[in-house]
Amino acid sequence: xxxxxxxxxxxxxxxxxxxxxxxxxxxxxxxxxxxxxxxxxxxxxxxxxxxxxxxxxxxxxxxxxxxxxxxxxxxxxxxxxxxxxxxxxxxxxxxxxxxxxxxxxxxxxxxxxxxxxxxxxxxxxxxxxxxxxxxxxxxxxxxxxxxxxxxxxxxxxxxxxxxxxxxxxxxxxxxxxxxxxxxxxxxxxxxxxxxxxxxxxxxxxxxxxxxxxxxxxxxxxxxxxxxxxxxxxxxxxxxxxxxxxxxxxxxxxxxxxxxxxxxxxxxxxxx
Amino acid sequence: xxxxxxxxxxxxxxxxxxxxxxxxxxxxxxxxxxxxxxxxxxxxxxxxxxxxxxxxxxxxxxxxxxxxxxxxxxxxxxxxxxxxxxxxxxxxxxxxxxxxxxxxxxxxxxxxxxxxxxxxxxxxxxxxxxxxxxxxxxxxxxxxxxxxxxxxxxxxxxxxxxxxxxxxxxxxxxxxxxxxxxxxxxxxxxxxxxxxxxxxxxxxxxxxxxxxxxxxxxxxxxxxxxxxxxxxxxxxxxxxxxxxxxxxxxxxxxxxxxxxxxxxxxxxxxxxxxxxxxxxxxxxxxxxxxxxxxxxxxxxxxxxxxxxxxxxxxxxxxxxxxxxxxxxxxxxxxxxxxxxxxxxxxxxxxxxxxxxxxxxxxxxxxxxxxxxxxxxxxxxxxxxxxxxxxxxxx
Numbered sequence: 054x055x056x057x058x059x060x061x062x063x064x065x066x067x068x069x070x071x072x073x074x075x076x077x078x079x080x081x082x083x084x085x086x087x088x089x090x091x092x093x094x095x096x097x098x099x100x101x102x103x104x105x106x107x108x109x110x111x112x113x114x115x116x117x118x119x120x121x122x123x124x125x126x127x128x129x130x131x132x133x134x135x136x137x138x139x140x141x142x143x144x145x146x147x148x149x150x151x152x153x154x155x156x157x158x159x160x161x162x163x164x165x166x167x168x169x170x171x172x173x174x175x176x177x178x179x180x181x182x183x184x185x186x187x188x189x190x191x192x193x194x195x196x197x198x199x200x201x202x203x204x205x206x207x208x209x210x211x212x213x214x215x216x217x218x219x220x221x222x223x224x225x226x227x228x229x230x231x232x233x234x235x236x237x238x239x240x241x242x243x244x245x246x247x248x249x250x251x252x253x254x255x256x257x258x259x260x261x262x263x264x265x266x267x268x269x270x271x272x273x274x275x276x277x278x279x280x281x282x283x284x285x286x287x288x289x290x291x292x293x294x295x296x297x298x299x300x301x302x303x304x305x306x307x308x309x310x311x312x313x314x315x316x317x318x319x320x321x322x323x324x
Numbered sequence: 325x326x327x328x329x330x331x332x333x334x335x336x337x338x339x340x341x342x343x344x345x346x347x348x349x350x351x352x353x354x355x356x357x358x359x360x361x362x363x364x365x366x367x368x369x370x371x372x373x374x375x376x377x378x379x380x381x382x383x384x385x386x387x388x389x390x391x392x393x394x395x396x397x398x399x400x401x402x403x404x405x406x407x408x409x410x411x412x413x414x415x416x417x418x419x420x421x422x423x424x425x426x427x428x429x430x431x432x433x434x435x436x437x438x439x440x441x442x443x444x445x446x447x448x449x450x451x452x453x454x455x456x457x458x459x460x461x462x463x464x465x466x467x468x469x470x471x472x473x474x475x476x477x478x479x480x481x482x483x484x485x486x487x488x489x490x491x492x493x494x495x496x497x498x499x500x501x502x503x504x505x506x507x508x509x510x511x512x513x514x515x516x517x518x519x520x521x522x523x524x525x526x527x528x529x530x531x532x533x534x535x536x537x538x539x540x541x542x543x544x545x546x547x548x549x550x551x552x553x554x555x556x557x558x559x560x561x562x563x564x565x566x567x568x569x570x571x572x573x574x575x576x577x578x579x580x581x582x583x584x585x586x587x588x589x590x591x592x593x594x595x596x597x598x599x600x601x602x603x604x605x606x607x608x609x610x611x612x613x614x615x616x617x618x619x620x621x622x623x624x625x626x627x628x629x630x631x632x633x634x635x636x637x638x639x640x641x642x643x644x645x646x647x648x649x650x651x652x653x654x655x656x657x658x659x660x661x662x663x664x665x666x667x668x669x670x671x672x673x674x675x676x677x678x679x680x681x682x683x684x685x686x687x688x689x690x691x692x693x694x695x696x697x698x699x700x701x702x703x704x705x706x707x708x709x710x711x712x713x714x715x716x717x718x
Contacts, residue, residue, distance in 0.1 A: 117512060179512040182519055182540035182553075241667040247662045256541045258552040258648040259461070259472065260658060 055111060058168075058175065060104035061130060065168060067097035068133075068161040075154035078148050079220055087150065098137045105134065108177065117179040122193040125313065126175050129167035131193070131308075133160040135201040139237075143205065147230055149222040155208040170271065188252035196245035196270075202238030203277075203298075203305045206231050210298030213291065228291045231298050232284060239277045269308040276301040356646060361467075373460050387447070396436050399685050402692040407706045411713050412688030419689055419713055425548035426709075427680055436690075441676075447471045447698075448672025452665055453489050459661035465654030471496070472595075474554065477504035478644045482527065486649045498549065498649075500528040505535075507645040509556060517549055522645040538647065548651055555646035561603055581643035584630045589614060591639075598624075600639050606630070678702055680709070 071093050078086040108121045121127040140147070140156050147153065167173055209231035215221050249267070254260040261267060279298045283289040291295075339414060402408055405709040411419060427439035473486040473496065484501040488494045506523040519539060526534040526546050536544040564571045566581050573579060578587040586606040595601035599620035606613055606629050617636040618624040626635045681692045693711065695702035 117518075179514055179516050179518065182517060185519075186541040236673045240666070240673055243669055244666060247666065251659070251662070254655065255543060256552075258543070258550060258554070258650045258656065259652075 057104045057108035060100055064097050064136040065164040068092055068157050071157045075150055078150050085162050101134050112177045119180040120190055123180055123184055124178050128175050129163050132197050133163035135197040136160045136204050139201040147312040151221050152208055159204050183256050192248040192252055195241050199238045199241035202234045203302050205234040206208050206298045207302035213295035235280055236258050242274055265312045273304040273308050276304050376453050376457050383450045396438055402681055403692055405692045408692035410687050412691050416689045419474055439680045441678045444671050445675040445677045448668050451668030455661045455665035459658050462654040462657030466652040470652035472650045474648050476644050476646050478642050479504055479507055500526055507643055552649050554648040554650040558641040558643045560639050561642050565637055567632040584632050674713040
């Protein structure tokens with residue numbers, strides 16, 4: 054077991070700790086615990102980042118140096134990282150433990166799945182020629198930043214339907230944060246699709262090949278475009294917006310997991 | 325969505341292997357085998373583009389009307405705005421001087437001024453929609469005037485046509501020739517390919533006009549036609565000795581010596597346990613016959629066909645490189661659309677249009693402000709501005 058696996062393991066434990074701290078907070082309601090939650094989250098992302106950097110460095114030692122964004126395991130780990138990153142970016146806008154709890158639970162799930170599932174290859178793998186491009190970084194980063202913004206949007210959309218006084222933030226707040234995260238996610242997804250298209254033009258000879266992943270990312274893009282139009286043009290709020298954000302996230306999940314497992318295509322590196 | 329479930333652009337045989345005959349009839353009826361080029365799909369896209377055009381036109385007329393409307397409202401209207409405040413005992417010009425540090429002047433008359441920031445954000449939606457139209461136009465240009473195909477080249481081989489992709493593959497002239505000087509593959513210790521490189525030269529009118537090492541992610545472009553490294557493989561060549569004459573044949577190549585006509589019909593890397601072998605077809609009178617030559621079996625390496633001694637000396641694998649060839653004159657239009665759509669998204673979501681009004685009234689200068697989006701932030705900014713006015717102006 055390499056050092057980066059251990060560090061990522063520690064990060065996973067910290068995400069678990071974040072979850073327990075939330076439970077503690079909800080039962081005791083002490084402001085100190087709330088600060089501890091954030092301190093742990095900062096610690097987690099620090100170790101998590103170090104883990105990614107060590108993996109990166111080790112890949113050079115193995116003579117196949119590449120940024121750890123290239124296979125399914127690495128994408129899961131980076132997905133978890135970007136969810137936490139998004140929490141920290143939006144920290145001022147989301148001082149609500151219910152949201153941080155659900156989002157860090159998502160990170161915990163992703164990390165746990167990545168490190169436990171027998172179907173995930175955790176070794177550093179060589180970079181196949183198609184992935185040897187500088188577009189890899191920008192494409193993967195923009196896509197996962199978008200995905201993680203949609204995680205927050207989904208959390209808000211789902212919490213909207215949960216009635217739990219003192220735990221779930223007010224509905225208006227949820228609606229507002231939902232919108233804000235889509236405002237980050239949508240341009241990022243657009244950038245992800247466009248950088249992917251430019252890359253595809255150089256690697257596959259066509260900027261759009263209707264590959265299942267491409268098609269589903271377009272479907273996701275259309276759903277979030279509808280979200281924005283419904284809100285900004287039709288003036289939809291709260292319940293219906295929450296519903297669209299849930300549908301949108303289902304589409305994100307299918308684009309990420311579903312397409313990898315069910316449909317074959319040009320993006321099949323990630324399985 | 326259906327397009328991702330049904331495999332696209334495959335041959336009828338592949339479909340019939342997957343689906344029953346009736347299902348296949350339904351698939352072809354609705355064009356589901358090539359859904360993204362089916363008439364109904366293109367019609368849908370056209371409809372979508374049309375609605376975007378109409379939407380954008382409506383917005384343009386709104387802009388045209390709006391620019392005439394920007395004017396300084398009266399005191400009563402400013403007082404109705406959420407954010408407003410009198411700054412009595414302050415000098416109008418001093419306040420104006422402070423405000424213009426952060427805001428641009430939009431209107432000025434004797435009574436007061438309108439200042440604003442982030443006006444561009446009003447055009448954000450228009451820019452986004454217009455860029456989608458540009459992207460669709462670009463892809464349509466590609467659809468009409470572009471093509472996709474491939475060439476396979478052995479080392480040293482020159483070709484001046486490509487094979488078009490599609491239901492019935494056809495050949496098309498390139499307008500120049502492409503020659504493969506060299507091809508190399510390198511592997512990782514794990515056995516996975518690390519890099520494959522074709523050294524290619526473009527020959528036009530007998531002259532070498534361009535050359536490049538084509539790798540995955542590093543295509544060669546000449547006269548708008550792009551060559552991409554897509555795959556590689558190897559084809560066998562067979563070294564025969566036919567009646568004392570050395571002959572090199574590729575698969576499906578024929579050779580005639582006197583009355584003997586022979587052709588390499590089929591190659592097997594492993595014929596049972598006997599190693600590589602090749603099936604050679606020949607004519608016995610008018611009757612076609614075939615016989616196996618096995619490289620590693622002495623008895624089958626040398627045979628007598630029609631009284632002529634035929635000897636299989638060697639079989640070698642010759643690598644070839646597969647190059648994807650495409651021409652898409654719409655690509656730069658699409659790129660332009662991409663740049664504009666990203667700019668439009670940025671302007672629309674991250675630039676905020678804010679207006680500040682400054683009016684001379686009997687009770688001293690009156691400051692008021694409006695913002696369309698993110699009012700909370702503007703609240704704070706407005707309060708800060710007022711503070712600054714109080715502190716920094718006489």
